[in-house]
Amino acid sequence: MHKLTAHDAETQSLDLVADNIAKLTALFPEILTEGADGGKRVDFEALRELLGTAVEDKEERYNFTWHGKAQARRLAQTPSTGTLRPYPAESKHWDSTQNLFIEGDNLEVLKLLQKSYHQRVKMIYIDPPYNTGKDFIYPDNYRDNIANYLELTGQTGEDGRKLAANPETSGRYHTHWLNMMYPRLKLARNLLRDDGVIFISIDDTEVANLRKLCDEIFGEENFVAQLIWEKRTNRENRKIVSNRHDYIACFCKNINTTTRVLNQLPMTEKALSNYKNPDNDVRGLWKSDPATAQAGHGTKSQFYTLLAPNGKEHTLESGRCWLYTKDVMQKAIDEGRIWFGKDGNGVPRIKTYLNEKDRKLTPESMLFADDVGTNEIAKNMLKDLFSGFAVFETPKPIDLVSMLTNMGCGDGIVLDFFAGSAVTAHASMMLNAEDGGNRKFIMVQLPEPTDKPDYPTIADIGKERIRRAGEKIRADKGSIINLDVGFKVFKLDSTNIKPWDVGFDDLETSLPLFADSLKDDRSNDDVLYEILLKYGLDLSLPITTHTLAGKTVYQLGMGALVVCLDKAITLNTVEGIAKLKDELQPEDSLMRVVFRDSGFADDVVKVNAVQILKQAGIEDVRSV
Template sequence: MEKITGDSPEAKSLDITQQNIEQLKEIFPDVFSENKIDFEALKAVLGAEVDDSEERYNFTWNGKNKARQIAQTPSTGTLRPSKEESINWDTTENLFIEGDNLEVLKLLQKSYHRKVKMIFIDPPYNTGNEFVYDDDFSDGIKSYLKLTNQVDSDGNSFSTNRDESGRYHSKWLDLMYPRLKLARNLLSNDGAIFIAIDDNEVVNLRKLCDEIFGENNFLANIIWQHSVQPKGYSGIFSVHHNHILCYQKSEDFELCSLERTDEDNKNYSNPDDDPRGYWRKGDVRNALYRPNLKYPVITPSGKEISPPENGWRWSKETLKSKIDSGEIYFNEDETKFTRKIYLDSLDGRTPETIWFGKDVGTTREASKEIKDAFNGEAPFDTPKPMRLISRLAELVGITQDDICLDFFAGSGSTACSLALNQQAKTISIQLPEVIDTNKPHGKIAQKLNLITVADVAKERLRRTFSDLDIGFKVFKLDETNIRPWDADFDNLESVLRQATESIKSDRSNEDVLYEILLKYGIELTVPVETEVINGKQVFVVGAGALIVCLDDGITSEIVEGIAKLKDELDPETTQVVFKDAGFADSNVKTNAIQILKQAGIDDVKSI
């Protein structure tokens, strides 16, 4: 029976560096020497594609190498279930995860790799205010646990990003780079990411995304009119827009058309009683210069119409078929002709890059939405309107089977929007950032006993989802449930005694179960049934694909009961996990392997 240790793949989140090395080894096995990469050999294989000149186009900043390292460092943390804060735990497919999104994104790498159809984030805008996020390359979990206290022992804020820091843009890029790098891994090949941003960092964000997602995967920079009321400051522009940068994961993504409205159709009519119905006039000229499409057109009475400067839109054959069908009609004296664009031929409306507040909502509308959820008061000050998020989901073609991720969840606008429209399964990630009670929204949050932004989001989801009879599972980022080996030679007897117990004493079986799911790459919403065999708790995951028993006093009879479960459920393959110290004695542990092997279960591990 193999024991899962701190060095086992199951004990960590996905090791992205090792994954990249394995992929490189598969493509270029000849560039490895004694299991190390020979860069000279790699450069020779790549030939002219390698640019090692000192002067070349690239995007860099102070701290980029560290940010890259942070993205590639596995997390040793876990996500602990919080059933008491959840709704419809056993049936819901929505997740709310409280914790630093950098560590959480690492932990989701195995279970949700290439499974997320749409990502929408509204990250902190770089306004020169304090950053709550403070990434630590050496130990992200300890950094997070310290961070959530908000101040150090001297009462100082952990991280600021004021102009005087000298790294105004660099620190913001340090924040975004590793998170976007990890987020890309979660996107499905037919998925897309949308990032809301203002003018301060839109240029740098565009360069960053070009590097991470690829310039060729840029879709659009949508200009969103977030407000309509002019701001009363003289001498400066009144800013009424934000940007939403859109990137596809790959060419497998298909941009969907928008649903047509009465406003879109107002220019269509049928003045000549055309049997095909409503139509509008369309251009017959080519927008680009096409010399092969420059030819004279002969009218029904034999007149000749010269081609426009760029040529016609169609070849001679196509234009003739359109004339014959009546789609092209000539004016009375046959000096020109016009195209009919029929309403019944249009499949929705082509999305545009300017979105007006009347169509997708404004920040004022978003504030009203959160007030509606909290009986007329807003405990959060920068929500996004739900119509905006629904529009993005429409572009992606989100369905109820798809997953949508928001890892800067804020007040939960993304999850609420998609829930109200029953558009997708959602994963929301939010840092438990303490709300400033000196601000108006902070005073309201305090009155509602909501201490952090995560508290606001959970309460908003609770109120919204309860009315819709759907739910969400709450998980919280924490240190691993597995006790590490601590070579404390001054207290060796105590350490050796603890070493027989691999699981920390303050952790439940369900805490450990969900850590196992994460490390095995199983989604956190997978159905979990609980069986009782001879008084012991046995978790049956995914109709028997994984069976976990973490109780003490495991006997051969209990192992035989687990083997029978496999026969009853009949999954193609079954993995079984025990607690290493849970067997009644060493003989039971040895026999367990043989009993399970006879039942066709070869993958047996202990923690």
């Protein structure tokens, strides 16, 4: 039976360095060599020879760098040994929901999600700190970020350190922001599906740096658009120039994906108003479009003099050609598909019928306040949702995030790891109610303190917003079958497994403390969800509970994983698990079984348990 320890690779988040080496050596196996310590190493000279002239080693080259970039890159690649602990009491519809709300430092949370949500997220929207000088910039600790997070949030030490701003007077004003954003975006990219997209809100302070950062992480060929959002409609007379817009940078995972990078948007009332039927055409509402195109795109058959039904001749303007050939145009005229104006003397135009196909709108780079709202509108809407209590100063409008979500995710997982007031969760639920979609959200928010006693942290505001918004959507839309307005709450913490740090000088006194490898203040549910994370299973997977010979046995994924964390386990429970495999018939007949290492009645039971499970075809038996 394999023992999982606090230092075991499987008790950590995905090791990105090892993963990168595996991908590289799959392409070039000859670059793998053995280091002085006997470990596997990459021979860069061999790799250089294989790449030939494609290697750039000159100092003067086009690149984007700053102080601490290499350290930020290493930070992204360092596995986390933390875990996410479940909090059903703070959740809503725990047993049925597929939505997640995670409290914690988003860097560590993104690391912990690498196995379970690798290439599974359809869309990411984030509204990170703009670096205005007042925003909190996450001060990552390169030695132990879990300890850093616990100290920051007052979970260790006397008071915890205060969350720090990044003033403009700092000598590394932009550097601090870049060092915060780089590892988070690097990890976020791993979670995106091949057809996934990311939207990032930003203002003038860091928009240039953000674009360069994303060009490097996502590839400049995967740049989609830099949207402009009209965030206010009033003029600021205190400023040199009244700034009324922010930006939203959009990148995709793979611009060459077979699916559309961004979805087209539903028709608006304004767009629909362009369709009329002044001639009572039996085909219904229509609008007119030009009947000509640029001459460079036409063939010889598209250059002719067009004769209207009333005998009037229409000639082409210089540099233009007719959209159709002469025969096709005449057929369209005969069928009444060409409009010559009310008196028949107008310039020929093509009729485009509303009902001939599912009409949609191509997204535009300008997002006007009339269509998607402003900061002020968003603030007032949130105030109304909280019964007149102003809980958040600068929320993004629900209509703005709904439009982005409509563009980026018809169905699938939507991730926001700077969740704030959880507007992204609100937008996902609202869109699901409107179009019957099945979007699932993952919100991640640091429990940053507020000055509001009812909601001590920003995470508390986000959770309460989801609760209230879900109920309001149900009330507004009526009873909607299968509308998921719940969420499971998880909180970042150190691993549930005790670290093995016994020294030889205190071996006799310390060994009894390690009779059980799990921490005393942790529950079976805490351990269960850490096992899910480390095995790369979805945190929203349904869990079936069995009682076998008086012990609780958890079954996940149609029997792909079975966990028993009780103590004093006898062979009766083990035999019950073996029978469970026969009943469930898991895919590929594979079943993993995990026990508490100290959970067996005695060592004889432990040894026999492995043999009984092997006879049942269960080879992967572990303990924690």
